[in-house]
Amino acid sequence: MKYFTKSFSAFFEDLANNNQKEWFHANKKRYEADVKKPFENFLSDLITAIQIEDPTLAVSPKDCVLRINRDLRFSTDKTPYNLHYSAVVSRAGRKDKSVPGLFLRFSPEEVGIMGGAYVLDKGQLHGLRMNLSKNPDSLQALIQEKNFKTKFGTILGEESKRMPTEFQGASEHNPMLLKKQFYFMSKREPDLITSDHLLTELMTYWHAARPLNEYLTSIIHN
Template sequence: MNIPIIFQFLKELSANNNREWFHAHRAQYEAARKEFEDLLTVIIARISMFDESIHGIEAKECTYRIYRDTRFSEDKTPYKIHLGGYINAKGKKSNHCGYYVHLEPGNCMLAGGSLCPPSPLLRALRQAVYDNIDEYRSIVEDPAFRQYFPVVGENFLKTAPKGFPKDYPYLKYLQCKEYIVTCYQPDSFFLAPDFLERTDEIFKQMKRFADFVNYTIDDFE
């Protein structure tokens, strides 16, 4: 597991995001991809110690293609400039909350949650928060959780979602359009000798949130 190899390839790819360069450096890409899969293999094994649901998942099931879908994008660069892996007991395309590892020079993160849930599921998640607000607040307002995940969601409504009171005192917990959490980290985080132990701690805190979200999704499905 050699993290610098991953960062070096991604930095060079970012500066040379074209098919000619990529094809000439495919061996470098394959080496970086292997190192990333090795990293995920270790992280999966460590997470499975406190989350049995992901025991037995293989790294290759969690990774994404490096090729970008440029059909509907003004940005026609052909390759992603990051490597990402989503460790999810229900599969990486599931609405369930899992553990996401994202390596991108200058934009690394550990994250998870239910991204872009369909409208009926989003409504169910909001209702679960509304009905169990004390439990939800005990998770997202806990300083141990908030030191890594100060905000739930990235996109928010400007008012109350339909069907919920506008004067609800915890309205901010219902206004997010996706129940996700993100912990951004500098590149140096993944180069430190104790980064696996620190990753464990971050994902242990996230599991409390994931359990709440996934309980609702299981009930919904």
């Protein structure tokens, strides 16, 4: 099924040249017809497809979609709108980004597909490191799984420059302990957005991400 037309990318291409509130408000009907509504329709079907295999996913599209408005509080770039449309499809939706799930970002340049744990507080990170120090092979087995490697490659994330004393020795033999984030990602060409196979393709990424996402969830949100 095709959810989007070329008008989706065209809206963001025009927004890039007119990133101001006056232009956006003048084109709000276009935004709602070409971006917001088809994206929510797509998310609804994606969530339904996932729920068949994971009934614990009790969210709606509105729980998952991120605002098109940029957070300007700490940015020197004061343009008000993002040039992409994004969603967090997880058990917590956008409310708690520490819950692993599937993060989607659609733009005229690419389709970004991400998973894992991007935002961890101090306690969550400590618990994950404790588990990794005791069971280093568990994570490695998931990373080396063929489907995961084909779709995502490996785990990414910022690393700590100074480790807690209890992990300093272990981190020399297990570099994953250095990480402060445990996420993974893949990028696809933007023509996937208008493809008839968009939903089917993204479900293959969900399947590839599921074992690692569930592993991280079991530790972070035990």
